[in-house]
Structures are given as C-alpha cells and as structure tokens.
Amino acid sequence: MNSDGPAPHQGVSLREIAGEAFANLRAQGRRSILALLGIMIGTASIVAMLNIGHNAQLETLKLFVNMGVDMLQVRASPTGQAPARLDRTLVEQLPGRDPDILLATPMATGRLPVSAGAQQADLGIIAMPPALAAMARLPLRRGRLLGTIDDCGLVALVGDGAAQKLSAPGAQLLPGSRLGVGAYVFTVVGILGPTVMESLNPTDYNDAVFIPLACARRALPGPDPNVAMIRLRPGVDADAVGARVSAALANPASAIQIVNARLIIKTMNEQKAVHTRMLAAIGAISLLVGGIGVMNVMLMSVMERRREIGLRAAIGATPRDLRTMFLVESGVLAVLGGAVGALLGVLAAFVAARSSGWTFSLALYVLPLGPGIAGLVGLAFGLYPAITAARLDPIEALRAE
Structure with missing residues (x-):
C-alpha cells in the first residue's frame, strides 16, 4: 500500500477499508496467491466431502426405491438335513x-x-x-x-x-x-x-x-x-x-432371520458418515494450513509496512482502526479463497458422482458453509497480526527502514 493513501479513522467506512485491503493484497502478489491456494484447497476438500456424503446417502435410499423403507425380509435357514421352510x-x-x-x-x-x-x-x-x-x-x-x-x-x-x-x-x-x-x-x-x-x-x-x-x-x-x-x-x-x-x-426345521430395511439404511449411512467426517477432517487440516499461510502473509505485511502504520497512527489512526484494517485484509483473503474453493468443491463432487454412476444432488447448506468456515479461519489467524500492528509504537515505526 502507498504510504500517502487515506488513513483509516473513525469515519472511514468498511467499504473503503475493503477497497484498500484488495489493493494491498494485489500488491503482495505471489505471497497472497499462495495463501489463497491454501484456503481454496482446504475449503474445496470440505465442500466436496460433505457433498459426496450427501449424494452417498441419497444413493442408499435408491436401494429401496421400489420396495420402500418400511419393509422386512424374513429368511429361513436350515437347522438340519431338511430344507428350510x-x-x-x-x-x-x-x-x-x-x-x-x-x-x-x-x-x-x-x-x-x-x-x-x-x-x-x-x-x-x-x-x-x-x-x-x-x-x-x-x-x-x-x-x-x-x-x-x-x-x-x-x-x-x-x-x-x-x-x-x-x-x-x-x-x-x-x-x-x-x-x-x-x-x-x-x-x-x-x-x-x-x-x-x-x-x-x-x-x-x-x-x-x-x-x-x-x-x-x-x-x-x-x-x-x-x-x-x-x-x-x-x-x-x-x-x-x-x-x-x-x-x-x-419351526423346528428352520432358523428365522429378519432383515430390517430401516436398520440397513441406518447402518449404511453411519458407515458413510464416518468416512465423510474423516475426509472432511483432512480438508479441515488443509484449511488450517491455509490459515497459517494467511497469518504469515499478514505478519510479513506488518513488518514491511511499519512506516506506513506509524504514519497512520501519527495522523490520527487509532489502534482499533489499525486492527480493523488488517482483519479486513485477512478476512478478504480467506473469504475469497473460500468462495473459489466452494465452487471447486462442488465441481469435484459432481465429477465424483458422475464417475460413480450416481445422480448428482447439490447439498445447498455446504455453499455458505465453505466460505463461512474459511472466513472464520482467516479472521482467527489474522487477529494476531492485527493486534501486532495496533501495538506498534508510532515513533519507532516511523524510524523503521
């Protein structure tokens, strides 16, 4: 960011701060892109796994499309030489x-x-x-x-x-x-x-x-x-x-076995839910790594922009203004990565469904969930750099090379 840009103060709108955040992220180039990739991969993994799990549950119900779920199968197995009956x-x-x-x-x-x-x-x-x-x-x-x-x-x-x-x-x-x-x-x-x-x-x-x-x-x-x-x-x-x-x-000649359709569905869904949670956890780890990338980008930005931070503080920016500026930057980076990652996750789930011969169905709840989680991760990992920037002494920051 140019040091002669408008200083954030109590009257500066969030829209202006967001505009500056985009400009700052563009200025950081490759560093921002790498952090963005981490968020995108993590979000895409979570969205894809949740949507694949949703489609798997729908396919389970298809196994009972003709008979229905309110069914029992009774099967007789022989207990001796005589045929089961x-x-x-x-x-x-x-x-x-x-x-x-x-x-x-x-x-x-x-x-x-x-x-x-x-x-x-x-x-x-x-x-x-x-x-x-x-x-x-x-x-x-x-x-x-x-x-x-x-x-x-x-x-x-x-x-x-x-x-x-x-x-x-x-x-x-x-x-x-x-x-x-x-x-x-x-x-x-x-x-x-x-x-x-x-x-x-x-x-x-x-x-x-x-x-x-x-x-x-x-x-x-x-x-x-x-x-x-x-x-x-x-x-x-x-x-x-x-x-x-x-x-x-x-009867004496047979052992009676009862198969419950609802129990089969419950067992299959529980098994698929375990796999979905495990894979979503792997995606969450990727998202955590992406969050660390965001924090690294913000910390480096704080170090490189110490003179700018000192100048803003000297002309009236409060610690709250400085915290907001860096939190918005980290939030923009995370939400943008989350939005793109959500689209990539839906695409991956679509490809997985088609390759498995399933009918693709979009789980609508995952669309806001991906960017939402990414935004929270970005804010959480951007908080420390924001606090660091707000605590800089203006005099020492202005002396920084």
Missing part, C-alpha cells in the same frame, strides 16, 4: 393377525441350470405369488406377468438379464419360448425390463426366472417358501414387528 398359510395370514403389517408375500428361491434351445445358463429361480410383481414393481417389457390363473401352470416370467443369456443370434427368447428347468419344461409368458438390485431383494431379479409358487416343488428342493417380504405401516417399530413375526413363523 416357512409356512405359507401363516405368512399370508400375518396382515390379518398383526395390525402393523400391510402385506406379506411368501416366495421360494434357489438356483438351477436353465436351458432354452442350445443356450444354457445358471440362473436364480423364484417361485412367487402374483402379489410379488406389484410389491417389487417388476417392470414388464413383453408379454404378461404371472397371475392367479397360472396357479401351478408350467409358465415362467424371465428377467431381462436372464433373457439375454438364454437368447441366441436369430433365436431371441420371447413370450411363447420353452425353458427347461430341472425335469420340467416351462412356457415363457413374459419378459421383464431391467430392474434395480435392491438390498432386500432375495436375489437379482434381472438374472432370475419366476414361476408360480404352487410349482416350487417342480424346480426347488421343497414345496414351501423360504423367504417372505413384509410391508409395514409407515412409522411403526420395525424391530418389534420383526420379533413378533419371528415368533409366529418359528
């Missing part, structure tokens, strides 16, 4: 016996080689009631879904990926095609579109063949279901309902 009648009676349960859908699952002409693939087999299609929102691409008229008919619904595996050049799998499943031949009545793999799905619906539940014994080890999907009333205590369901379906 759930009593189909008991499962279907659950909505009438428990007021917190809206819908209960039993199904049997397994895995078998499936053939269509010369093509063969190892696929998941799901023996299902018609209600599963609506509960899981299975997207139909061709043909029709399984209905009550199929009961124990030798008909099948084929997932999108399974249909591709069983198709050959010139012999595409279509409704009306025949499938060999175990010792039986099933007729394809429908082909599904692509489905999203969700955490509660008993198997990947894309890679599966669906048959009527009453036909389970023709393709799977036993005639009884081994999985049930249960939709709950919104807001009920899922753990308490799960305990009641486990007691109602208990």
Whole structure:
C-alpha cells in the first residue's frame, strides 16, 4: 500500500477499508496467491466431502426405491438335513393377525441350470405369488406377468438379464419360448425390463426366472417358501414387528432371520458418515494450513509496512482502526479463497458422482458453509497480526527502514 493513501479513522467506512485491503493484497502478489491456494484447497476438500456424503446417502435410499423403507425380509435357514421352510398359510395370514403389517408375500428361491434351445445358463429361480410383481414393481417389457390363473401352470416370467443369456443370434427368447428347468419344461409368458438390485431383494431379479409358487416343488428342493417380504405401516417399530413375526413363523426345521430395511439404511449411512467426517477432517487440516499461510502473509505485511502504520497512527489512526484494517485484509483473503474453493468443491463432487454412476444432488447448506468456515479461519489467524500492528509504537515505526 502507498504510504500517502487515506488513513483509516473513525469515519472511514468498511467499504473503503475493503477497497484498500484488495489493493494491498494485489500488491503482495505471489505471497497472497499462495495463501489463497491454501484456503481454496482446504475449503474445496470440505465442500466436496460433505457433498459426496450427501449424494452417498441419497444413493442408499435408491436401494429401496421400489420396495420402500418400511419393509422386512424374513429368511429361513436350515437347522438340519431338511430344507428350510416357512409356512405359507401363516405368512399370508400375518396382515390379518398383526395390525402393523400391510402385506406379506411368501416366495421360494434357489438356483438351477436353465436351458432354452442350445443356450444354457445358471440362473436364480423364484417361485412367487402374483402379489410379488406389484410389491417389487417388476417392470414388464413383453408379454404378461404371472397371475392367479397360472396357479401351478408350467409358465415362467424371465428377467431381462436372464433373457439375454438364454437368447441366441436369430433365436431371441420371447413370450411363447420353452425353458427347461430341472425335469420340467416351462412356457415363457413374459419378459421383464431391467430392474434395480435392491438390498432386500432375495436375489437379482434381472438374472432370475419366476414361476408360480404352487410349482416350487417342480424346480426347488421343497414345496414351501423360504423367504417372505413384509410391508409395514409407515412409522411403526420395525424391530418389534420383526420379533413378533419371528415368533409366529418359528419351526423346528428352520432358523428365522429378519432383515430390517430401516436398520440397513441406518447402518449404511453411519458407515458413510464416518468416512465423510474423516475426509472432511483432512480438508479441515488443509484449511488450517491455509490459515497459517494467511497469518504469515499478514505478519510479513506488518513488518514491511511499519512506516506506513506509524504514519497512520501519527495522523490520527487509532489502534482499533489499525486492527480493523488488517482483519479486513485477512478476512478478504480467506473469504475469497473460500468462495473459489466452494465452487471447486462442488465441481469435484459432481465429477465424483458422475464417475460413480450416481445422480448428482447439490447439498445447498455446504455453499455458505465453505466460505463461512474459511472466513472464520482467516479472521482467527489474522487477529494476531492485527493486534501486532495496533501495538506498534508510532515513533519507532516511523524510524523503521
């Protein structure tokens, strides 16, 4: 700053002081740029990590976009030589016996080689009631879904990926095609579109063949279901309902396991929050280093501008005026770095989301948070240089070379 510039005094506006601050920072050139980079990197790291964590939580909810979050999965595991089983009648009676349960859908699952002409693939087999299609929102691409008229008919619904595996050049799998499943031949009545793999799905619906539940014994080890999907009333205590369901379906041949959708979401979000906090802490360390850079720039400025400080004090500038001048300079440097860093952080989060195949969503709270934290850091680390400048003796400062 030129020593003959206007002296700050009680009547000088903050706008004039800010204008002088910009001029002083430009005059310091590379030193200001280096301090600015430290603030920018720290702010960008914090903003990027917080926004990535926000997008990760949204992606977690997408894992339940079809089924919803008010769901339980009941799975039976064998306790001996006999196949695991759930009593189909008991499962279907659950909505009438428990007021917190809206819908209960039993199904049997397994895995078998499936053939269509010369093509063969190892696929998941799901023996299902018609209600599963609506509960899981299975997207139909061709043909029709399984209905009550199929009961124990030798008909099948084929997932999108399974249909591709069983198709050959010139012999595409279509409704009306025949499938060999175990010792039986099933007729394809429908082909599904692509489905999203969700955490509660008993198997990947894309890679599966669906048959009527009453036909389970023709393709799977036993005639009884081994999985049930249960939709709950919104807001009920899922753990308490799960305990009641486990007691109602208990049988000597099986160990009953309950998977709670809300608990899965909570666990996944907690894990992602830990990672986000850890990475944001690394960004905070970078921001702290940037703050030290700001303090270094301000201290060097104080030392180099001792004559100017002495002259301002001699013509009426108070210690408060001098403190304000240096605090504004450090604040401008930090806020500017914070604003640019916030934009870079949003850009980094956008690139990370796209590279991960996520849908980018901007967490609006991080935009003011980045520059705000940077400004506080700048003011905190600019306070010592400002106090140092205010305490300089005007006579000794004017004598300084």
